[in-house]
Every structure is written in C-alpha cells, then in structure tokens.
Amino acid sequence: MSRKRLQKSADAPATVRTVAALAGVSIASASRVLNGIGGSTETVRRVREAAARVGYVPNAIARSLQARRTGLLALAVADIGNPVYVEMMRAIEEVAKRADYQLLVHATGADPEGETALLEGLARRYVDGMILSPLRIGDGHLTALGRSPVPVTVVGQLPDDAPFDNVRADSHGGVLLAIEHLADTGRKRIAFVNGAPDTLPGAARMTAYRAALTAVGLPYEEELVEIGDFQYAQGRAAAARLLARARPDAIFCANDLIAAGALHELLAGGLRVPQDVALVGMDDTALAEMSFPQISSVSLGAAERGRLAADLMLSRLENPQLAPRRETVAPTLTVRASSEVTL
Amino acid sequence: MSRKRLQKSADAPATVRTVAALAGVSIASASRVLNGIGGSTETVRRVREAAARVGYVPNAIARSLQARRTGLLALAVADIGNPVYVEMMRAIEEVAKRADYQLLVHATGADPEGETALLEGLARRYVDGMILSPLRIGDGHLTALGRSPVPVTVVGQLPDDAPFDNVRADSHGGVLLAIEHLADTGRKRIAFVNGAPDTLPGAARMTAYRAALTAVGLPYEEELVEIGDFQYAQGRAAAARLLARARPDAIFCANDLIAAGALHELLAGGLRVPQDVALVGMDDTALAEMSFPQISSVSLGAAERGRLAADLMLSRLENPQLAPRRETVAPTLTVRASSEVTL
Numbered sequence: 001m002s003r004k005r006l007q008k009s010a011d012a013p014a015t016v017r018t019v020a021a022l023a024g025v026s027i028a029s030a031s032r033v034l035n036g037i038g039g040s041t042e043t044v045r046r047v048r049e050a051a052a053r054v055g056y057v058p059n060a061i062a063r064s065l066q067a068r069r070t071g072l073l074a075l076a077v078a079d080i081g082n083p084v085y086v087e088m089m090r091a092i093e094e095v096a097k098r099a100d101y102q103l104l105v106h107a108t109g110a111d112p113e114g115e116t117a118l119l120e121g122l123a124r125r126y127v128d129g130m131i132l133s134p135l136r137i138g139d140g141h142l143t144a145l146g147r148s149p150v151p152v153t154v155v156g157q158l159p160d161d162a163p164f165d166n167v168r169a170d171s172h173g174g175v176l177l178a179i180e181h182l183a184d185t186g187r188k189r190i191a192f193v194n195g196a197p198d199t200l201p202g203a204a205r206m207t208a209y210r211a212a213l214t215a216v217g218l219p220y221e222e223e224l225v226e227i228g229d230f231q232y233a234q235g236r237a238a239a240a241r242l243l244a245r246a247r248p249d250a251i252f253c254a255n256d257l258i259a260a261g262a263l264h265e266l267l268a269g270g271l272r273v274p275q276d277v278a279l280v281g282m283d284d285t286a287l288a289e290m291s292f293p294q295i296s297s298v299s300l301g302a303a304e305r306g307r308l309a310a311d312l313m314l315s316r317l318e319n320p321q322l323a324p325r326r327e328t329v330a331p332t333l334t335v336r337a338s339s340e341v342t343l
Numbered sequence: 344m345s346r347k348r349l350q351k352s353a354d355a356p357a358t359v360r361t362v363a364a365l366a367g368v369s370i371a372s373a374s375r376v377l378n379g380i381g382g383s384t385e386t387v388r389r390v391r392e393a394a395a396r397v398g399y400v401p402n403a404i405a406r407s408l409q410a411r412r413t414g415l416l417a418l419a420v421a422d423i424g425n426p427v428y429v430e431m432m433r434a435i436e437e438v439a440k441r442a443d444y445q446l447l448v449h450a451t452g453a454d455p456e457g458e459t460a461l462l463e464g465l466a467r468r469y470v471d472g473m474i475l476s477p478l479r480i481g482d483g484h485l486t487a488l489g490r491s492p493v494p495v496t497v498v499g500q501l502p503d504d505a506p507f508d509n510v511r512a513d514s515h516g517g518v519l520l521a522i523e524h525l526a527d528t529g530r531k532r533i534a535f536v537n538g539a540p541d542t543l544p545g546a547a548r549m550t551a552y553r554a555a556l557t558a559v560g561l562p563y564e565e566e567l568v569e570i571g572d573f574q575y576a577q578g579r580a581a582a583a584r585l586l587a588r589a590r591p592d593a594i595f596c597a598n599d600l601i602a603a604g605a606l607h608e609l610l611a612g613g614l615r616v617p618q619d620v621a622l623v624g625m626d627d628t629a630l631a632e633m634s635f636p637q638i639s640s641v642s643l644g645a646a647e648r649g650r651l652a653a654d655l656m657l658s659r660l661e662n663p664q665l666a667p668r669r670e671t672v673a674p675t676l677t678v679r680a681s682s683e684v685t686l
Binding site for chain 2: 291
C-alpha cells in the first residue's frame, strides 16, 4: 500500500489492539509481527493484512514501542554453567518458543545487588517479563519486585505473603527421601556435605537434614556435617575434611557436584562405594549418571519448575489481573549403584 | 522538556547520528538508550541531554526502529546443555556485556534446517548480529549467510573462500597432541571412539586420528575405531562394542562425554585406568576433572573461541566495511591421572 494511503488513515489512528482484533490474534502476537520480531507465517500474513486494512502507520509503531511488547522473556539465573539451570533453561525455552517468545538469558553470578539491578532495569521494559531464580532473596529483591512494571516469576523460596508468581522446589521433602532411603538400606551414620548455609538452598537443606534424621530415628552428630559451596572443588575438599575425622557409612550431598567430589575422595581413600560408604546426591543431573559408580540422586524437578514458571508467566502476560499463584514441585529419588547395597 | 518544543524542532529532523555525535557516544550506544534498552548511567544521561537539545522526537524513534539497532546479539548453538557451548556462551556473554549488548541464546538442536531458518529470520533484524556454531555447514547455511542483513560470525569450519567472519578450532592439531602424548607414554594400540562422522567435528577428528597415527609411526587398525555420537550414553555403548572385540592399551575419545562413557566401561570391565588402558578425552570440560580418575583432555579453547567471536562481531558492528577475518585457536593438552603412567 502507498505511503499516501498510510498517512491519510493516520487521522483515525489504528492501534495494535485494532490490528490484533481484526487479525484474530493476541495483542502480543500482533505487536511482535508489527515490531518485526516474528510469528508464524500465518500470523504474520494476517497481521500484515489487518495492518494494511486499518492503515496502521509508523507513528503507531512508535506508540506500540511505548507499550513495548517486545516478544522477549528474560531468564536470570545464578550460573548458566550449572546443570540444574541448564535443565531449567531448556524447559523454559521450549515453552517460550511454542508461544513465540525468544528467551534472553542473564547470568547473575548469584550477586544479590546484580539481581536487584536487573529487576530495577525492568523499568526500561526491554522484555515482557522475567523469570528469576535467585540463590538468596533479600529485602532488596522484594522492593525491586514490587516496583517492576513487567511481571516477574520467581523460581525459589519467596516469603509466603509476597504477592508474586512463585515456583518452589520441595527440598525438605527431597532431603527426607534421601535420608529415608539410606536408613532403609541399613545406614546408621549418615553424613551430610552441604553447600553454603547462608544461601536459601543451603539453609533449607541443613534444616531438612536434621529433621529427616529425627524422622528416621537417628541422632544428629555434628562431626558428620561438613560445609563447602555448591561446586565440585569445594565439595571435594569438604568431603576430605569429613573423612579425615569421621567414618560415616553414608554421605548425603547437597548437590551432584558435591557428590562427585565426595565420590572422588572416597575412592581415592580406598573406600568402596556403596559397600563401605553409600552416596546420594541432589538435583539428579547428567553428572550423577556419568559418574562411576553411578550416583543415586534426588531430583527437585528443575525442568518441571522451568516449565511451570514459563506457564505462569505466559498466563500472566495474557491476563495481568490474575491473583499471584504459587506452585510446588514434588521431589523424586533415583536409586543407582552408589547406594543400592543394603548393609 | 515540553511536547511543544519537541514538535517544533521536528522540522529539522534530528537523527540518532546527530544525538550520538552531540553526546560523544557511539551510534549504537545512543540508539540503545533511545530505544530504552540501556547503557551506563553516564551514557544515558548524555544521550538524553543531547536528544533533548536537538529535539529528537518519537518519529525519529520510528526511524531508528527501521535502522533497528536492537542492542541484542544472538548466539545459536546446537545444544545449550553441552559444557563446551556453556563455556563459549559464558565467554561471549562477558564480552557482549562489556559492550552493553544483551545476549539472546537459541538452541538449534544441531538441525541444519532450523539453523538455516534462524539465519533467514535475521531478515527481520530482531538482533544486531548473530554468532552461529553449527555442527555441519551445508550449502543452505552459506546461501542464508550471504543473504543476512546483519553480520553473522561463524564458530566452526567454514569453506576457505566463504566471505564471513570465522573462528576455528584446530581439532587436527588437538588430536595430534593427544596421540603424541599417548605414544610418548609407550602406548602402541591407541583406539579411537568418535562421535558422528558425518558432522564437521566427527569428520575432522577421524581424519586427524589417522594422520596422527602416521605421524607417530603407528599403524591404523580398523578394529580399534568405534563410532557413537557426541553424547555420554552412545559413547559408552560404542566403548563397550570396542572392548568386546579388541584390547587397546589406550583410548582416545572425540569428547569428554564419550570419555566418561569409556571410563565407565573400562572400570566396569575390571580394567585399570591408566595402568591397563590410558584414556584421553577432548574439550577439557569440568567433567574431565570431576571424573575419577581424572581424565586427561585436549582443549580446543571453547572460551577463547567465544571471546574471539564476540570481538570479531563487535568490531564488525562498529565498522561493517571490514574485510572478513578468520581466527584459529591453538589446542592445549592437560594431562591428568587417566594417562599419566608410562608403560
């Protein structure tokens, strides 16, 4: 259509809403097409035809730029190298892609100030929404969440009264699965190698470990607890410290990276796994399966949490008036060679 | 400043170039600020002041939308879960972030049609440039690369005469490092477990393995070669087939996932690593270090390739007239417990 026609119809300005209604697509889809970000062939065709019919003009593009439907979702995770986040990221990407959203990934390095800055950056509306998985949640996060002009879904432990969409893992139930399994196979001295206890996962797993011991009728012994971080090297060093002073018959580790480090120390020390010491990790990543012996591990459903977070985000983008929702994903335990012998 | 003032100055239209010059920042930076995508506090301040002074108006925003500086770079890799790509992604993200670009990550699933579609999608200019790391490069890729209106940097083996920025690994040199090391430690029957030989890495590593054997004066024996894919499970199955029919004194694997699978089969079969069979992997990922025994591995410099690709992209965005450049990253070998015994 000619430039002249475009300018003529601009007197009765057509909005993206008009175009979307005429094309029979959502406002988000129409906006993505009009912003040149994409859509299915059929959507693009219908939106362009509708835009042509109502004389949607560049000024309207500028208007829609202010409304800023970007077709982008951000995912902010502590560490894009962590297999848990990779799983979560893949699941989110899959859901987002089906809804024609592109995923923009931020690695925050678990820095609370960086995370808060990211949330504050949402004021620029460079994305339509953000899925945030922080290791710690502080007051800074909550304030920034409250100010965000675009929806944020938090994957992690938000305070119960925080009015934001929230997907949680049940790490308490997951730890209980591991400890019950070890107790069921006759283990009496179940050690625990934790990550940093001042992180949400670290604090939750510590509390859960003590509660689980009580649940299975075993005493809590301080010498059986060691702390590293959630990485391999520190986990391995923590396991070395533990084994230098105590002789557990099982080790439960707060994630699979720590478990791989503990396995290394056990085997290097001439201990047989699982005959001498059984081993259970957490997160059930590919690493658990790729170790020898393969490591039993509790899954907190990272992929499922990602899928749910993306679903919550998409529903909210469709209907911003929804009440905040919270979903909790149930843990599962996969028993492998590292713990399958009963004493 | 008032709406009135804006409209008055619009008669002498100010472009993003005018604003950038007045603010003393690059056009890309000015564009990002004007599009609400971001910039440092100082940049934002200067650009906004300059925009106000020259009376940069929403029509100009629409114009800049046509010029489409998005402040986004895309990274398309076969598999965001592969540790090699994670390393590359981290390095690219770091460089991009310093230049104030956000990274948008696509997982292509190594599907050549999907990759071609992504390249064709660049016609929509939803990003300022793309870094693509395909497993195979076909004619479809080259045609789509030639048509792209935004720069694409390819990490991988482009044909020598392809006029695109290209960062290559030296897998040939990397394989030679591994085979020389194994030969130096007295190994005579060095097996090879490859990934899919119809991929660029698979084909290159196969050719390099034969050439390296010749270089160290060892014969090529067909029974010492097995093929899986580049994943753990298939690599492990391939190693099992190999060990069922032959008795190598060393196994070189085309990546660390395959090497972890081979290690599993060796240990499960009661073979000692490295006393009976030495093992060397490729890519030098965290997995090599997290295995027990730790696996020697050749690095093809994934992080360095990512950094270089991002650097090439940023230079080209600054100066689109540059001649196509090609960089090759040198391989390195890290010797660990899995091959440190000399026969």
